[in-house]
Amino acid sequence: MQTLGLDQLVQPDRVHKSVYTDQHLFDLEMEHIFESAWVYCGHESQVKNTGDYFTFDIGRQPMIMVRDKTGGINVLYNRCPHRGVELCGNQSGNTGNAFVCSYHAWTFHLDGKVRAIPLMKGYEGTKFTADDPMASMVAAERVDSYRGFVFASLKSTGPSLVDFLGEAKVAFDDMCDRSPVGEVEAVPVCHRVVQHSNWKFFMENQLDALHPSVTHQSTGVSARRVEQRLKTEKGSAPLFFHYLSTFASSFDQWDAVQTVNFPNGHGILKAYMGLRPTDPDTVEYEDILKKAYGPEKAEEYLSRSIHHVLIYPYLSVQSPLQQLRCLRPVAPNKTVSEIWHFRLKGAPEAIYQRALWYYNLVNSPATMINADDLENWTKGQLGLESKGGEWVSFHRNYGQDTEKNGVLYSNNGTSEVVMRSQFKAWANYLTPAFKAA
Template sequence: MRNPLLTDLARTVEPDRVHRTVYTDADIFELEMDRIFHKVWTYVGHESQVKSPGDYWTVQIGRQPMIMTRADDGKVHVLYNRCPHRGNMICSERFGHADKQLICSYHGWQFDMDGKVKAIPLAQGYQGTRLSVDDPACHIKPAPRVASYRGFVFASLAAEGASLTDWLGPAKIAFDDMCDRAPAGEVEVVPNCFRVIQQSNWKIFLENQLDAVHPSITHESTGKAALEVEDDIKRRSGKAPLDYHFLSAFSLPLPKWDGVQTINYPHGHCILQAYMGLRPRDPDTLEYERLMTKAYGEKRMEEILNVGIHHVLLYPGLSVQPPLQQLRAVRPLGVDKTLTEIWHFRLKGAPEAIYRRALGYYNLVNSPSTMVNADDLWNFWKCHQGLSSEGGDWVSFHRNAGQDDEQDGVIKSKLGTSEAPMRNQFRAWSQYMT
């Protein structure tokens, strides 16, 4: 049966609860594609993924298969992955290098890396037709808007809208916090992308990212297991590698999470403050801090290393962990299927040991063998299944509702466990959708 709320989406979202069908209704998902994912800025990739002219990476924006390319003039472009002739996909590999030009494998049309047509076989056949070879319709269509912030490339499929920096707002700290931590002020991608598919609606993942209640329950098993081994290693050899702490931190008792504040910005973006304590006093960290002081001066170095963020969520498609230099891009594949693409970055100018430390988190928490997300993904699937049930219509986001501090559109949660981030995400969802 067609969802009666489809024609009145405003009724699906209340300040402290949402209707279950926003997660499960395939028609609402299609509207989300049009009204959210084809309008907002979507993270495409990092400039260092396409280091040299001719390099490309493919990416999905909403329903659209796109390509990020590096052109001869060094500029990064984002194009629709479609030959203007008969619609054949241009790049069928996920990434690669085109020697001199992009060539369509069907009829041999050739394009520069900026999408401009370079050669068409049997071009004389178009004489006297409605298509001339200098017609823009012969070029690969570019994304209407492309912008980059500190090397992170975004594209929007809407010609009009807020600029990238306006849209990011204060949440651009996701990239500042990551890049500032590099003595050279920038990061470089580690050329590996882990891909994990979740059998659930994309919003369930985003809500979970800043949900400070779930770790000590969902991840109890991993937190406790890591704590036991960490303690055992400490008993035997004095100190344990940070790898164990990455996992045992999930075993923080529930009341502790109340001390971890969330800050909620316009457009649904949110920040979860740090809780892991990632500034140990080992020789590697001290050497890193020496290089940072050399690059920035002591005062600025202290400012940078004390920013204190764990997660930044850029709604609706990106979850960034600046102090560990990793991010997860969210690509909805269907109403109940979501792909995450998981990347790691190197701090330019930082010692190898600092990269290796964060690599432990990438391998243990964010790889396809994750002991952490194993239980998250299971919850997401169960959530999606439960929301398909008619045993109840509403999803509750009541915890600490009405108790958060709001100023100029920025909502600071009173407690870390407040459901403020979810309420804030749906505030943005309503603005986009209705």
């Protein structure tokens, strides 16, 4: 168990390794961060019809997101109030008009209220009554959505969803505005990867512009070689080569990119991957957007400088390519990530194919990009669990970032301000727990 105080664990330019390895700190994170903040549940298109459900964890709590008869979406604890059995054993499906417990057949409406208890006469003369709230499933304290993305909080107080998202809500605006009807739809199957590393490795990595030219060099260089050969031989190369060759950009190019780091840990990696070619598919798509929004708005939507948006502490959204990855931490050294991609409603099929290519070439566990990151994080976890050192260094460009109204703007894309900023937010979340101890 860790024994250091919060200001010793998290210092302005370094952190103690136990923040990645200690079970007690992990439990505090679950209680004071994940089980308190707004947490992403899923997209409303994952539960289109009455009875459709999706199961996931908020912190250590098993939850169900379900569409009810009124068309609303409820987020409930996945627990039968009788003897505690999980009501949905699958990750997704349709439960019809009710949840039915597989143990003793208690049934519940889709808003969690008890519907029927078999053999009620066995309860006659006891303290139990079906109208007692304890006979019904428990709902998340707060549920809200932003442009179709559903969030829940297990705490009744705190900022609204929009205030929690703050500037980082641009992740969802940028994704949805790229559809001529302003909406996206989740492609129903996601990849799930078990990462043998602390969740913070993933969050740091997303805006770590220093690592691609090292970690992804072999993939990027190989893709560039083929891309250039095709351009020489055929005059052009399919766009998806660009997705991979970009990873081999020079350090100077990465250093020229800016990260924007918000006080609550959210962040934006700016720059756009040059995905505005002039092929007929793109021209057709851009015309559709211009018709829908007018030329000025369409241009604004198409030219936003965004590569990744992070919603701290669990979401990485790559809005220009309709990608979203969500973390569900399991243990200090184990994290499940859900890897989703989305379809722009009303956009041509060719544009969807680009999202699918990116999903398969970069974010899928079968690609060398994701696999190389996963290897780093596993090796990082193993190193931090060793006795080979106590500290993790975030000194790069320390004191050289620009701060405006609490927001930190990197002057070097490879500045470790990203990690420093995330740990500031982490310490803020955990301050009450340390004060109470």
